[in-house]
Amino acid sequence: MIRSNVMSVFALAACLNMSAALAAQTSITVGMQLEPPNLDPTGGAAAAIDEVVYANIFEGLTRYQADGSVVPALAREWTISDDGLVYTFALHDGVTFHDGSSMDANDVKFSLDRARAEDSTNAQKRLFTGISMVEAVDPLTVRITLSNPDGSFITSLAWGDAVIVAPETIDTATTAPVGTGPFTFSRWVQGDRVELARNPSYWGTPVALERATFKFISDPTAAFAAMMAGDIDAFPGYPAPETLPQFEADPRFRVIVGSTEGETILSTNNKSDKLSDIRIRKALAHAIDRQAIIDGAMFGYGTPIGTHFAPHHPDYVDLTGQSAYDPQKARDLLKEAGVENLSLSLKLPPPSYARRGGEIIAAQLREVGIETEIANLEWAQWLEQVFRGKDFDLTIVSHTEPMDIGIYANPDYYFQYDSAEFQATIAELKLASDPSDRSRLLQAAQQRIADDFVNGYLFQLARTGVANARIQGLWENAPTQANDLTGVSWTD
């Protein structure tokens, strides 16, 4: 009798455990390596801001989907005038901010005017500088007039920096963001985590998750331990790729390897005395063994690139053959250029792709007779010395903004590439809206910078993540910096 009582207590306890486990299936804890400095995506460049709020708390007129395509969000549909200058957006009806106030055309006008204003601190202000006027025609209609046609305007509006905010709550958005998204902000324990809860009055399809927590773990070893111990359910930007085989072998976990918009390049100062000669830049390109860098620095994750463009993009041209690994050719080119004992500075920012990749590149360059002097910099130093001061010969950095080949048209950009031909191509691209024209121009631009050996093109940064095997709906690729949880749920 006693025994059966004990048994039933166990059975009951087991049931309670089961129901607790089942009830827990609507919450998720997501690991992130960097904590966002604040939660206002319209006032800072930090990727971590968008990784918390994009699509979860804030929404824009349009949005990115997991496959990189841009679809309507707060805007139901839009029409574009024949001259490509006037965009008329019809907004969804019944959209409210988390504080209960309704979202209408005036909020859209406020958000876009604020982003392009004189004193705007929007990190991507250039996205909005083409706008000449924003009008609220009626509560559900917004008319935007551009000063020049812009074929990528709809895509620009999908950026995290272009989300719609309310004038009443924007001043406190850094610590208490109020948006229109399917999750509301609950609280932020600085240094530890941000908590979100399901928005019960969401205008669109409600999300499956009731609660979501973003937890910040910067140390790779700690990230590994937290995943293994079950403290974290998913770590989309998992910082310790060397431990991925262990997760692959464990049925409790699923390893997610996707691509990002990050072209990782050996940035070259085109105005440096030592590197202004194209033969020397070409020699550098042939001296580099991309696969060795991917294997050695990235544990095999990454796709070789031959130009500044994402390989998963339909308009990508594979130009890796043009700068294939050929140390003898590199030596010949250096001889032809008449340089001996070339010594270059190689300034490396903190990410492991740069620090580990830098050492491998230094060794590869030594093979062809180029010495490098490696300096490890913090980000703030890198921004000051390399990016702003242009005091460098070589650096390694991943350019993570989507479709950013346009940076080569700016002769003042830190690698200082100045080509009238390239600038003309980009100017033409800006005005082109016909898909086949755009495609042709994008391909020509890729070819141009590869022909000029502007930078050493290394690889497209991979996104390696780990998640509990029962979680579905996480993004595999990162078309924009986001941890979109709107489609995430647990299976049984």
Place this chain on the structure above:
Amino acid sequence: MMFGLSLAAASLVIFVMIELVPGDPAAFMLGINAAPDTLAALRAELGLDANPAVRYVRWVSGMLIGDFGVSYTYQVPVAELVSARLVVSLPLAVMALLLSILIAIPAGMFAAARRGQAADVGIMGVTQLGIAIPNFWFAMLLVMVFAIHLRWVSAGGFPGWEAGVIEGVKALLLPAVALAVQQASILARVVRSALLDTLTQDYIRTARARGLSRRQVLVRHAFRNAMIPVLTILGLQFSFLIAGAVIIENVFFLPGLGRLVFQGITQRDLIVVESVVMLLVFAVIMVNFMVDIAYAIIDPRLRRR
């Protein structure tokens, strides 16, 4: 008077050192696509466009009335940030110190009492190891055993005291142990050598001659006199533990003061770094002051000085 002067000197040194570090907080916040006019707008918003002397006076006069400024990156008052971190760092430091005392004092006394014997050699060997083992490595070992294999505690993080005292203490236990091992090893050696020093004094021989047992002499006479160097070390250790736990905080991803400073430095959140370092200077001076008071309590001869 001395107190005020030390703080004033410290504030000037901190400000100058941190201002000298290259790197612009606004550039860090806005990233590589920011236009120059956007940067200028942000610098103005943060008050970074004023000249350094003005900013120094602004900072110091703010601190005098308890206003530590507003973090550039987090955009919340520094005082708020620091107090949120102190509720983790302070209990962690206290726990580590208590653990360290609980281990070190008995171990040190035991070793001193059995000088040269197997127990002494054994304890000294273990403490040598304790000092030699890097605490982050030991911390990882603890995580592997107790969080990953046994699953007794989580691998890190801090649920907050509102989750309950037990949960809070549980979260800080492994980090406290990881910190305490090294501190206890140092302390045990200090306790032992201080005791051995006093044991050779004349008054110990007198006490023995009066008929006190070895044990009584050790506890009643020798230990009290050996406390002076022990307290000195304790004061140093406590000051170190408040902000020096940054590596352990990283391993256990705890939102502590050490990580706040570290993050502040990398993000060029200068106002946070300046204010926290200033606070630490204040804490160190206070701890030293309390150690001085404790000296006087233990040794009446020091009161007259």
